[in-house]
Amino acid sequence: MIAIAEHNDQAAFEEIFTYYFPGLVSFAGNIVSDKQLAEEVVADVFLKMWQNRKTLISVRNFSHYLYTATKYTAISALRAKQSLCLEEIGDDLLLTYTTPEAGLISDENVDIITKAINSLPAKCRLIFRLVKEEGLKYNEVANLLQLSVKTVESQMTIALKRVSDALEEMLSEFSISPVRKKA
Numbered sequence: 001m002i003a004i005a006e007h008n009d010q011a012a013f014e015e016i017f018t019y020y021f022p023g024l025v026s027f028a029g030n031i032v033s034d035k036q037l038a039e040e041v042v043a044d045v046f047l048k049m050w051q052n053r054k055t056l057i058s059v060r061n062f063s064h065y066l067y068t069a070t071k072y073t074a075i076s077a078l079r080a081k082q083s084l085c086l087e088e089i090g091d092d093l094l095l096t097y098t099t100p101e102a103g104l105i106s107d108e109n110v111d112i113i114t115k116a117i118n119s120l121p122a123k124c125r126l127i128f129r130l131v132k133e134e135g136l137k138y139n140e141v142a143n144l145l146q147l148s149v150k151t152v153e154s155q156m157t158i159a160l161k162r163v164s165d166a167l168e169e170m171l172s173e174f175s176i177s178p179v180r181k182k183a
Contacts, residue, residue, distance in 0.1 A: 004053050013053075017046055020063075023134050024070045030126050031074040037081070041074045048073075063136070067144050116166035120159050127152055128159035 004013050021042060028038035045066065049056070059065045117125060123145075130136045130144070131152075138156070142149045 004050075004056055006054075006057070008053070013050060020066055021046075024066060027067060027130070027134070028070050028074045030129075031071065032078055032081075037077055038074070041077050042070060045069045045073050061140070064140050064143065067130075067134075067136070067140075071144060112166050112169075113163060116163045117159070120162060124155045124159050127155045131156060 004016070024042040024045065025035070025038045028041040029035055032038050032041065048069070049066075056062075117128065120128060127141055127145070130141045131138065136144070138149050138152045141147070142152045145152075
């Protein structure tokens, strides 16, 4: 951040942009339900960040700062568009399970896991994604979504149970059955 704030380092800015852009677009997409608008929202966040780069030195948790800025910019974009109610955010969002590990899992198994994740309620799915894909901590997600940490924990428990149940069903042939005692 110092390179950007004090030295106007465009290469460092581009590196941060490249790193955060996909995750922020996905996050904004959860709010606005429109990929093009989500990309515009994130572009606006980075534009404002560059314009106010001198203040970046005071930012303690940069990731949280970006996600919070994206959240409020997306909400402002929604208000301007006036086509979505805040309560409906994420109802039609489908999450695609894509991680480096996904290459090691068969397409059929990925489909089962993706269906389990997509069957989660919208807010639960968003929390799961922020924790598991974006790597945010529970307290960061709680602050970002204005929830209690306990709510985030309970939503993650629900999400992990659903994914676990789907995996257990998928891999039922590998589950350990109790050994029967000989009579």
